[in-house]
Amino acid sequence: MAPVASGLTDLTIAEARDALAKGTLSARELTEAQIAAVEAARPLNAFITETAEQALEMAEASDARRRAGAAGALEGIPLAIKDLFCTEGVPTTAGSHILDGFKPPYESTVTAKLWAQGAVMLGKTNLDEFAMGSSNMTSYYGPVESPWRRPGDDRPLVPGGSSGGSAAAVAARAALGAIGTDTGGSIRQPAAFCGIVGMKPTYGRCSRWGVVAFASSLDQPGPLTRSVRDAAIMLGAMAGHDPKDSTSVDTPVPDYEAALSGDVRGLKIGIPKEYRLDGTPPEIEALWRQGIDWLRHAGAEIRDISLPHSSYALPTYYIIAPAEASSNLARYDGVRYGLRVPGADLTEMYENTRGEGFGAEVKRRVLIGTYVLSAGYYDAYYNKARQVRSLILRDFTDAFGEVDAILTPTAPSEAFAAGEKMDDPIAMYLNDVFTVPASLAGLPGISVPAGLSANGLPLGLHLIGRAFDEATVLKVAGVLEQAAGFDAKPQFVAGGR
Amino acid sequence: MAVDRATVAQIAKLARIRVPERDLDALAGELSNILSWIEQLSELDTEGVAPMTSVVAVELPRRADAVTDGGYPDKVIENAPESAHAFFAVPKVIE
Numbered sequence: 387m388a389p390v391a392s393g394l395t396d397l398t399i400a401e402a403r404d405a406l407a408k409g410t411l412s413a414r415e416l417t418e419a420q421i422a423a424v425e426a427a428r429p430l431n432a433f434i435t436e437t438a439e440q441a442l443e444m445a446e447a448s449d450a451r452r453r454a455g456a457a458g459a460l461e462g463i464p465l466a467i468k469d470l471f472c473t474e475g476v477p478t479t480a481g482s483h484i485l486d487g488f489k490p491p492y493e494s495t496v497t498a499k500l501w502a503q504g505a506v507m508l509g510k511t512n513l514d515e516f517a518m519g520s521s522n523m524t525s526y527y528g529p530v531e532s533p534w535r536r537p538g539d540d541r542p543l544v545p546g547g548s549s550g551g552s553a554a555a556v557a558a559r560a561a562l563g564a565i566g567t568d569t570g571g572s573i574r575q576p577a578a579f580c581g582i583v584g585m586k587p588t589y590g591r592c593s594r595w596g597v598v599a600f601a602s603s604l605d606q607p608g609p610l611t612r613s614v615r616d617a618a619i620m621l622g623a624m625a626g627h628d629p630k631d632s633t634s635v636d637t638p639v640p641d642y643e644a645a646l647s648g649d650v651r652g653l654k655i656g657i658p659k660e661y662r663l664d665g666t667p668p669e670i671e672a673l674w675r676q677g678i679d680w681l682r683h684a685g686a687e688i689r690d691i692s693l694p695h696s697s698y699a700l701p702t703y704y705i706i707a708p709a710e711a712s713s714n715l716a717r718y719d720g721v722r723y724g725l726r727v728p729g730a731d732l733t734e735m736y737e738n739t740r741g742e743g744f745g746a747e748v749k750r751r752v753l754i755g756t757y758v759l760s761a762g763y764y765d766a767y768y769n770k771a772r773q774v775r776s777l778i779l780r781d782f783t784d785a786f787g788e789v790d791a792i793l794t795p796t797a798p799s800e801a802f803a804a805g806e807k808m809d810d811p812i813a814m815y816l817n818d819v820f821t822v823p824a825s826l827a828g829l830p831g832i833s834v835p836a837g838l839s840a841n842g843l844p845l846g847l848h849l850i851g852r853a854f855d856e857a858t859v860l861k862v863a864g865v866l867e868q869a870a871g872f873d874a875k876p877q878f879v880a881g882g883r
Numbered sequence: 884m885a886v887d888r889a890t891v892a893q894i895a896k897l898a899r900i901r902v903p904e905r906d907l908d909a910l911a912g913e914l915s916n917i918l919s920w921i922e923q924l925s926e927l928d929t930e931g932v933a934p935m936t937s938v939v940a941v942e943l944p945r946r947a948d949a950v951t952d953g954g955y956p957d958k959v960i961e962n963a964p965e966s967a968h969a970f971f972a973v974p975k976v977i978e
Binding site: 487488489491589590603629632633635695698701702704705712716719720721722723724725726728729730731732733735736737738740741742744749750752753754756757760766767769770771772773774775776777779811812826827828853 | 886890891894895897898899900901902910913914916917918920921922923924925927929932933934935936937938939941943944946958959960961962963964965971973974975976
């Protein structure tokens with residue numbers, strides 16, 4: 387079926403790719419429709435920088451390549467890029483005042499790979515400052531609004547974070563897909579809040595080169611899309627060894643789309659008992675049980691498993707991530723790029739620049755990180771956390787001796803209203819309770835939209851897989867997606883409903 | 884563990900972040916809450932457990948100690964708030 391102009395922004399990447407290949411659609415037409423949608427989505431504040439002119443140039447070049455018979459895997463597909471990826475000549479802010487005016491003179495590996503496959507850049511999406519947050523409320527460029535609302539309630543809701551702009555843009559049909567980064571849940575939690583698919587690949591699967599660093603042992607780029615197939619297509623384009631990232635792993639990238647066989651018969655799915663938490667809303671528990679039933683009916687074998695150190699994952703994360711952040715963010719000193727606030731001497735210039743340039747949450751984490759790494763506390767906090775991290779990885783290694791994937795909820799709540807949970811950092815940190823353990827273990831995880839809450843808001847189910855086994859994770863995710871049949875749309879749709 | 888105003892001021896000094904006097908008490912409260920929450924790790928016996936250095940079991944790759952890039956000082960300093968003669972310019976540091 388040939389798409390009609392008004393429905394262009396509603397296409398999945400796979401559908402758009404097929405229409406482009408058949409010649410019933412040009413990259414230029416598709417990109418023009420998406421640019422209009424990006425403009426219509428401005429009330430959400432999902433983009434920090436729109437790159438409409440560049441998008442049109444890229445689309446025309448894409449159409450020319452296709453005419454010349456040289457189409458890539460994402461040829462002509464308009465995408466949104468989290469503003470944590472360095473893009474040559476295009477402002478890159480990390481959602482922070484301290485990167486004022488910074489235009490990278492180089493391109494991140496992951497975005498370069500997307501462009502090499504023919505993708506078109508729509509713009510740079512909003513995020514929590516330096517990716518530190520679960521609500522997108524900490525951005526210097528203002529909060530992002532979720533395109534979802536509770537029916538009959540006009541209060542804006544958060545899109546989740548830190549990849550909140552990317553998730554809101556994809557859910558609102560302002561982009562066919564987007565890339566984000568996930569440190570403790572920053573792709574998966576906003577995907578769940580916005581009713582889309584979000585995948586964190588295995589640590590080392592996608593290059594971190596040119597990604598503004600938050601916590602280097604945890605950060606990992608990944609896709610946010612409206613279908614599991616789209617996530618597979620995008621991951622295939624993003625993944626691969628990069629000599630410029632010494633933690634990027636040199637292992638073959640399988641054909642992820644081919645892995646979507648829909649056949650999970652005989653696969654063993656683990657259900658970790660430690661993820662049944664007091665205070666989790668009954669509807670999330672119920673959705674989890676529903677997910678178990680869906681996989682059982684599809685022929686998977688369900689196994690109860692134990693991940694005994696799960697409850698220690700969050701406090702471990704909140705030592706390791708701030709410690710690495712305090713070290714990574716030491717580079718923002720007002721000397722080589724970004725904001726400079728003058729001082730009487732060099733030290734005062736550093737202090738003034740960092741005092742004014744960092745927001746409250748970033749300061750809090752840099753201070754915690756500095757404290758846990760300081761003399762006298764290094765062993766008690768930082769080394770202790772690294773030991774517990776080993777135990778958490780061991781839990782997963784043991785579990786994956788008997789199961790092929792693990793099913794959990796993505797987040798312990800539906801999206802909350804802007805401003806809620808802001809006065810208690812720990813309440814905010816608890817958003818990532820189900821996603822952080824896999825991050826600490828470096829494992830791939832995906833969130834699949836699986837249902838609506840009683841308030842009419844999306845809820846996600848989360849799958850965790852073995853290291854470098856994204857193919858199985860995507861295969862199981864595809865079966866969940868099929869069974870859930872999630873087709874709800876947000877109240878705000880930029881491309882017209 | 885609780886941290887007081889003086890400790891916060893000291894950490895802020897180490898982190899080279901100006902924190903106004905009036906914010907020290909509030910920050911001491913927030914950091915103390917976070918630190919006492921992460922304190923729960925001390926319940927765990929980690930005797931003999933090796934601290935994780937990397938989640939991916941790979942040897943750190945090596946490369947030849949050779950210049951592979953460079954030769955464009957203008958590009959390197961193009962984002963500098965202040966520069967002079969292809970150098971980053973900063974306030975005088977020599978007494």
